[in-house]
Amino acid sequence: GAGVSQSPSNKVTEKGKDVELRCDPISGHTALYWYRQSLGQGLEFLIYFQGNSAPDKSGLPSDRFSAERTGGSVSTLTIQRTQQEDSAVYLCASSFVGLNPQQYFGPGTRLTVT
Amino acid sequence: GQQLNQSPQSMFIQEGEDVSMNCTSSSIFNTWLWYKQDPGEGPVLLIALYKAGELTSNGRLTAQFGITRKDSFLNISASIPSDVGIYFCAGQETSGSRLTFGEGTQLTVNP
Numbered sequence: 302g303a304g305v306s307q308s309p310s311n312k313v314t315e316k317g318k319d320v321e322l323r324c325d326p327i328s329g330h331t332a333l334y335w336y337r338q339s340l341g342q343g344l345e346f347l348i349y350f351q352g353n354s355a356p357d358k359s360g361l362p363s364d365r366f367s368a369e370r371t372g373g374s375v376s377t378l379t380i381q382r383t384q385q386e387d388s389a390v391y392l393c394a395s396s397f398v399g400l401n402p403q404q405y406f407g408p409g410t411r412l413t414v415t
Numbered sequence: 416g417q418q419l420n421q422s423p424q425s426m427f428i429q430e431g432e433d434v435s436m437n438c439t440s441s442s443i444f445n446t447w448l449w450y451k452q453d454p455g456e457g458p459v460l461l462i463a464l465y466k467a468g469e470l471t472s473n474g475r476l477t478a479q480f481g482i483t484r485k486d487s488f489l490n491i492s493a494s495i496p497s498d499v500g501i502y503f504c505a506g507q508e509t510s511g512s513r514l515t516f517g518e519g520t521q522l523t524v525n526p
Binding site for chain 2 (some may be wrong): 340349404
């Protein structure tokens with residue numbers, strides 16, 4: 302079956318521009334997570350959506366970062382006024398809700414800010 | 416915030432050798448997970464551990480959840496070239512919550 306998909310796979314943008322990254326979770330998964338992975342580093346939590354509950358935004362690094370999830374499915378991560386330090390791979394994961402749910406990761410979007 | 420210390424950062428081994436890597440935490444996790452990431456892809460779950468002291472195997476992989484809930488190790492036996500990749504530990508406080516990742520162990524297997 303289809304896994305988590307993300308688009309675009311690569312994005313190069315100029316400093317100061319806004320970017321939108323998209324995540325399509327696995328059908329039926331009600332939990333969705335965004336992580337960021339800088340070069341040679343582990344994954345850093347950004348934001349978590351669970352059903353209709355208020356999202357956990359505690360990992361967002363600044364107010365330039367925001368995310369929404371429409372209709373409980375597709376999610377968009379928006380970075381405004383991009384900076385060079387925003388360059389990283391942005392990974393999305395989804396899971397079902399239940400006992401010991403596994404987070405399935407997409408391939409990520411590699412963002413380069415020039 | 417919570418941090419996971421993962422070691423070693425990199426390993427270079429010969430095919431057929433066993434490897435071991437571990438993670439320690441400054442705080443308690445109720446779930447420990449081990450992931451493998453290949454270039455250009457997202458992490459893939461290898462083993463999940465849900466109980467302190469639990470020892471779980473998945474083929475040539477064995478992982479343990481430390482009894483203090485603050486550490487875990489992963490062993491790979493009889494390594495093969497396709498084991499090459501980056502291995503990450505991750506801790507989870509409660510079911511379904513965010514994952515806290517270690518910085519990864521880059522494994523290279525020489526044929």
